[in-house]
Amino acid sequence: MVNGYAPKTLQEALEIRAHEKVIPYAGGTDLMVQNPKNAIYLFLNKIDELKEIKDDGEYIRIGAGVTFTQAIASDLVPQLMKEAVSRIAAPAIRNAGTFGGNLGNSSDKADSVLVEFAMDGCVRLVSVNGERVIPVEEFFIKRRENNLRDDELIAEILLPKAKCSMPYYYKKVGGRNALAISRIAFAGTYLVKDGVIEDISAAVIGGAAKFQRFKDIEKMLIGKTVGELKANIDEYVKLYSEKYIFTRGRVSAEYRRTVCMNLTKDFLNTII
Amino acid sequence: MKAISQSIRKKDHDPKIEGRSRYLADYNFTDSGKEILCGKLLRSRYAKAKVLSVKLPELPEGYLYVDRGDIPGDNNVNIVLDDTPVFARETVEYIGEPIGMLVGADEKEVERLLGEIEVEYEELEPVTDLRKADHAFFNYEFGHGDVEKAFAEADKVYEEEFRTGYQEQAYLEVQGMMAEPEEDGKMYVHGSLQCPYYVHGALARALGTGPDGIHIFQDVTGGGFGGKEDYPSILGCQVAVAAHKAQAPVRCVFDRREDMEFTPKRHPSICKYKMAVKDGRVTAVDCDVIFDAGAYSTLSAVVLQRGIIAAPGVYDIPNVHVTGRALKTNTVPCGAYRGFGAPQTFFAVETMMNHIAQDMGEDTIRFKEKHLVKQGDKTSTNGKYHFPVPLPAMLDEVDGLAQLRKKHEEYSKPQTGRCRRGMGLSVYFHGAGFTGSGERDIIKATAKLHKYADGTVEVLASNADIGQGVRTTFPKIVAHELNLPVEKVYYNHPDTARVPDSGPTVASRSLMTVGELLRRAAIKLRDIWVEGEEQEVEEHYKEPDFMIPFYLDRFEGDAYPTYAWGVNAVEVEVDTYTGLAKILGAYASFDVGTPVDYNIVMGQMDGGFLQGLGYASIEKMDYDSKGRIRNNSFTDYLIPTALDVPNLKVTLHVEEYPDGPYGAKGAGELPLVGAAPAYVEAIEQAIGRKLNHAPFNAEDVIAALEEK
Numbered sequence: 001m002v003n004g005y006a007p008k009t010l011q012e013a014l015e016i017r018a019h020e021k022v023i024p025y026a027g028g029t030d031l032m033v034q035n036p037k038n039a040i041y042l043f044l045n046k047i048d049e050l051k052e053i054k055d056d057g058e059y060i061r062i063g064a065g066v067t068f069t070q071a072i073a074s075d076l077v078p079q080l081m082k083e084a085v086s087r088i089a090a091p092a093i094r095n096a097g098t099f100g101g102n103l104g105n106s107s108d109k110a111d112s113v114l115v116e117f118a119m120d121g122c123v124r125l126v127s128v129n130g131e132r133v134i135p136v137e138e139f140f141i142k143r144r145e146n147n148l149r150d151d152e153l154i155a156e157i158l159l160p161k162a163k164c165s166m167p168y169y170y171k172k173v174g175g176r177n178a179l180a181i182s183r184i185a186f187a188g189t190y191l192v193k194d195g196v197i198e199d200i201s202a203a204v205i206g207g208a209a210k211f212q213r214f215k216d217i218e219k220m221l222i223g224k225t226v227g228e229l230k231a232n233i234d235e236y237v238k239l240y241s242e243k244y245i246f247t248r249g250r251v252s253a254e255y256r257r258t259v260c261m262n263l264t265k266d267f268l269n270t271i272i
Numbered sequence: 273m274k275a276i277s278q279s280i281r282k283k284d285h286d287p288k289i290e291g292r293s294r295y296l297a298d299y300n301f302t303d304s305g306k307e308i309l310c311g312k313l314l315r316s317r318y319a320k321a322k323v324l325s326v327k328l329p330e331l332p333e334g335y336l337y338v339d340r341g342d343i344p345g346d347n348n349v350n351i352v353l354d355d356t357p358v359f360a361r362e363t364v365e366y367i368g369e370p371i372g373m374l375v376g377a378d379e380k381e382v383e384r385l386l387g388e389i390e391v392e393y394e395e396l397e398p399v400t401d402l403r404k405a406d407h408a409f410f411n412y413e414f415g416h417g418d419v420e421k422a423f424a425e426a427d428k429v430y431e432e433e434f435r436t437g438y439q440e441q442a443y444l445e446v447q448g449m450m451a452e453p454e455e456d457g458k459m460y461v462h463g464s465l466q467c468p469y470y471v472h473g474a475l476a477r478a479l480g481t482g483p484d485g486i487h488i489f490q491d492v493t494g495g496g497f498g499g500k501e502d503y504p505s506i507l508g509c510q511v512a513v514a515a516h517k518a519q520a521p522v523r524c525v526f527d528r529r530e531d532m533e534f535t536p537k538r539h540p541s542i543c544k545y546k547m548a549v550k551d552g553r554v555t556a557v558d559c560d561v562i563f564d565a566g567a568y569s570t571l572s573a574v575v576l577q578r579g580i581i582a583a584p585g586v587y588d589i590p591n592v593h594v595t596g597r598a599l600k601t602n603t604v605p606c607g608a609y610r611g612f613g614a615p616q617t618f619f620a621v622e623t624m625m626n627h628i629a630q631d632m633g634e635d636t637i638r639f640k641e642k643h644l645v646k647q648g649d650k651t652s653t654n655g656k657y658h659f660p661v662p663l664p665a666m667l668d669e670v671d672g673l674a675q676l677r678k679k680h681e682e683y684s685k686p687q688t689g690r691c692r693r694g695m696g697l698s699v700y701f702h703g704a705g706f707t708g709s710g711e712r713d714i715i716k717a718t719a720k721l722h723k724y725a726d727g728t729v730e731v732l733a734s735n736a737d738i739g740q741g742v743r744t745t746f747p748k749i750v751a752h753e754l755n756l757p758v759e760k761v762y763y764n765h766p767d768t769a770r771v772p773d774s775g776p777t778v779a780s781r782s783l784m785t786v787g788e789l790l791r792r793a794a795i796k797l798r799d800i801w802v803e804g805e806e807q808e809v810e811e812h813y814k815e816p817d818f819m820i821p822f823y824l825d826r827f828e829g830d831a832y833p834t835y836a837w838g839v840n841a842v843e844v845e846v847d848t849y850t851g852l853a854k855i856l857g858a859y860a861s862f863d864v865g866t867p868v869d870y871n872i873v874m875g876q877m878d879g880g881f882l883q884g885l886g887y888a889s890i891e892k893m894d895y896d897s898k899g900r901i902r903n904n905s906f907t908d909y910l911i912p913t914a915l916d917v918p919n920l921k922v923t924l925h926v927e928e929y930p931d932g933p934y935g936a937k938g939a940g941e942l943p944l945v946g947a948a949p950a951y952v953e954a955i956e957q958a959i960g961r962k963l964n965h966a967p968f969n970a971e972d973v974i975a976a977l978e979e980k
Contacts, residue, residue: 090913173850173970176890177915181907184850250908255851255971258978262849 004041010049010126010155016042018128018151026065026101029093042153050100050155053077059122059158064100068112071099078164080119080187084111087172090179100154103136108143108209109182111172112157117203117211118187122158127151133158143209166191166199169267173259175250183251186263190271195226202267206256207247214243230272237265276752276934279871283743283762284492293492296448296463297525308450310379311514311524312386314339314372315534316364319398319602319899323364323371329388335381337389338514339372345480349506350473353409356568356605358478358509363396365567366602367900368534375514375522398602400899402542402564405599409569410576414827416654417591419548422556426548430628434545434620435965436948438893439538439886440903441609442911445494447535448525449507451515459512462489465504466496466736467776472768474505475512486512487769496738497883498608501778502571503535533904536607537893539563539575539598543583543620547628548591554628554643556591559583561617565598566605572598575606577707577824579613581831584652585621586663586699587643592652594827603899608778610880611702611944615887618700619966622949627962636953637680640699641667655820655830662927663699666839666861670697673921674841674859683957691845692960693856696953698840698946703832704929704938705781708822709815717813718772719789721750721797725806729754729797731763731790733774735782740940741872742782748868749787749933753794754801772810780836780938783868787933789813816931834929836942837863840950842885846958848977851970853955855917858885858947863925865937870924877922877943884947886912892967 005022007013016022022042025031031041044050050065053074060076068085071077072094088094088111102112103123115121116136124133128151136157139147148154166189174180188202200221203213217239221229229236241264246256287293302308314326314337328337340347340359347361348354360371371391376382399405423429449463461475468488475486488508493500507524515522526535541563548556561580565572580596629639645651647660671677680695687693705711720732729750737743747761754761774786793811800807815833822829843856860881867873890910893903903909922943928935948966956963961976 171850173852175910175970176913178913180910251971254978255974258974259850266849 002041004043006043006046008046010047013042013044013047013153014126014128017153024104024153026098026104027067027096029097030101030105044100059160060164062099062157062159064098064154064156066099068094068097078159080168080170080189081112081115081159083170084115084172084187087111099157103140103157104146104148104154106140106144106146108211109205111182111185113140114185114203114205114211115187116157116159117213118189118201119159119163120201123154124156124158125152126155127153131155137213140211163189169270171263184256184259184263186260186267188267192226192271197221197224197226197229197271200271202264204244204260206244206260207249207253208245212244214240217243226272229268233265233268233272236268237261240264273870274866274934276748277867277870279869280744280748280758282741282872283747284737295445295494296450296491296523299450299523302452302521306452306521307377309375309377309518309520309522310382311373311375311511311522312382313370313510313524314374314386314389314391316360316367316369316371317391318364318393318395319367319400320396321364321393322362322396323360324392324394326372327390329385331385335374335376335385336518337372337374338517342517343478343513344516345478348477349509350477351502351505351570352573353569356506356570358506358513366604367898368604369567370510373510373514373524375518398899400601400603400895400897402540402562402599402601405601407600408597409565409600410573410598412576412580412596412827413594414653415593417556419556419558419591419593422548422591426550426555428549429546430549430624430631431546432624432627432964434543434623436541436616436619437967438540439609439891440532440893440909441497441499441537443495443497443499446526446528446531447500447503447507448523449504449511450521450523451508451512452521453515453519457485459486459516460489461486461508461512462491463504463508464493464500465490466500466738466778468734468736468766468768469773470502470776471505471508474509478509479512479516487767489767490736490765492765493736493738496777497610498612498778499536500738501608501776503607528906529904532909533901534604536570536605538609539565539572539606539613539616541616543617545620545624547624549628549632552632554587554589557584557589558593559620561594561596563598563613563616564601564603564606566601566603568605569598570605571607574707575608575613577613578703579617581652581703581707581827582614582701583617583621585618585625586645586701587625588645588649589643594652603895604901610883610941612779612941614702615884615945615948618698618945619948622698622700623952623964626953626956635681637677637697640697644699651831653822653827653829653831655822657835658818659834659929660927661837662863662925663837663839666837666863666925667699669861669923669925670839670841670859673923674843674857676841679843686960687958690849691847692958693843693845694954694957695841695843696950696957698950700838700946701835702780702838702938702942702945704834704836705785705832706779707831708824711785711813712815715775715813717775717786717789718810719774719786719793720772720808720810721790721793723797723807725804727760729756729761731761732771733763733786733790734766734768734771735774735786736766736777738777740876741869745783745868745872746787746790749791750794753791754798780940780942783936784929784932784938785813787868787936788931791933833931834937836937836939837927838942838946840946842947842950842954844951844954844958846955846973848959851973853889853970853973855885855919857919857921858917859921860943861923861925862942863927864939864942865929865932866926866935867924868933868936873924873939874922876940878920880941880943881920881922881947882912882917884944885917885951887944888948888951888966888968890967890969892969
């Protein structure tokens, strides 16, 4: 027997969230499998205001209840995000799975969250007491741990428009072509103007219970010319190599390291 | 195409498509209206330990616990040997071994109580490493010619070791059995199974009732692939012992993790091959084959026999010596899986032949071609290939489908760049039907036809439709001979109380062997047909006259009456950055004789080939140092999806077998057997490394590339 609430408005949902211990249920594709005992769910799929994709001039705002299928069909969602979410599981899962769920579930293998890390994405969190907007990298602490307060719900994912239009690089490495959890995934964006690197960011899924992004290396690269990157590419790859942490999971740490370094180098080569 | 090959709608199509088929888990009550108790197994936590005590919590009324003390007959499950206990003896031999069963009305409550049972163990040292295993359940040796002399006179001697891993059947429906005590004192046992009479034999022994005290029924079964050959005998005994004590119906249906972790799978293997080459030809082969049997012997004897008989492959090698051992480890017992020992040795021999050819600077395809056996040649066991060997023509067919020779040559040149391609080939057989003289000496199949007064005809046989279509193909054969519309002939799921023992549903034998009995029975019935009368005819198995008698003690004679043949080619593109291999195409020609229903046979060919490609590439299962299976869910044990194998091109080559119905031979297992060597050769070509194990996944590709 499944117990829960199915509010029709966000306000209604927040009231319930404030007063009762409920599990927010967006698409349910993870919760259905986990099937926690005696759970009381807060079903969010009837709330239309969470299903919107908007452009506010500064950000592309993706509602927490937007499904991956919906995002793939949208004209607003950036291509990098579309590419990542189109490789999630299989059509049935993409029809149900949502951005809010993917982030709230706090998996370190969440494909949409990787892109949010790489694109300086933010999350808008709401409660009966108000709202706050924080960077995704601040929200996501590590696997199974995030900064969502007991009375809060995820309302929107915010992707900076400046990043949305940049050239990008994406590669997912799973155990097979569909229904596969990322063993390694690499997402990056960059901007080169007149031979100078104006912007670069890259994040990876590679174990270690988190997403890895190294802004200090990115800072070193910004302002360099493409020629300088080309001349010193092995140095930069080495810098990344020293920073990445890989752990053994379904595959070995060595495999993750080799593949991730191959992809890092390939990404940097793409910029050249 | 022959008339009999024209496809018809499968008899189980409508009920399955419409969701009306009743699987074991679908029973709300028994057919006699009784409530069904739920049974759950108490399993060993250790790979080897003495069970000192089992302390039960207080059990509510209607809940009970059974173990080996409750078995009315004896605590040995009749399989090949009798070493598998119904419930654990004094020691447990693998993680998950059933110690007892807890039974009660409410599943959640049974689960809760199960968790409160305290078992006291004295841990013992398990053997989990196959290389350290020293107890051989079975140890075989055979050969012919003078291997020593051939090695002494050789221009060059090659030696190499090959390894293969577990493979899980991954059928849609998990294992499940139910037992119901009947009013007349008999025990009725039914469930998801392949071999009603195997279960019958096991139950008669465990319950001590003799054959008349029980009957077995096969429920609609959601796939078997060999996984439900021996295991339902074990689970059937367990639920029957519980039902006997409870005097109430008891059902046990596994969850997926339980099924993946604790039921039989394909034997991991280590094969050591040594081959002598003289004047460009292989003159001798000496192979030592080791299979990981797990904790009990179950079906390992027969799996190993099929494996070692195939060890020299489809090649005419004058001097042969083969040893084979099934070794005990403290892990889950391995059993039957489509191919039954042959995928392991064909992987080894095909890869060995490739490596020798490469070393000699010869094209691997041409090297194999010049060694192929032909009609009249000796088999590895001094039997004879009595019928034409169509491999050269099949190679040409695959060449046409895959541009095999051209691409193979192109990809054999050194490649650079991120993505590299390869094309691999395998050439192989699958012995049709039981190995050796089992059909004649042990099974002695009988099949019947019962004609009712209204002119409908019922097939009475014990072969289980597990998706492969015997509920359709058997009636098709009978209807064909009787000139009846196929709607007038039907074949229900077998109940041993009603049907004779036509043998188990194994070894790709049902259609070839039992189908032929039914064809002959139909001719008999046609000859005595009287309109409006109820009539019955019976037919018994007779070994074909041409066969050279097989002696298991010497591995001498015809191990099989005939062979199904396979030629596979696989083309891959490997991303050297990620190790991921994309299958660009998988091509095959299969000779299973005349297809008795083209669509059914093609379904078997595509499905089996796909399972073989999974075995070759991503289906990896392993256990940890304690002997616990790591990959016990579909998240951790990956099987191919439709997106992983987009392009299967399969053609049938028909070499008719005169003793099979309309020329049909064994079909079900063949398509799995040769995929692994073809796939791994393709990866070898792409990455330019010599490889010797399967599965070979992305991680293996990267490791091989990193190796300097």
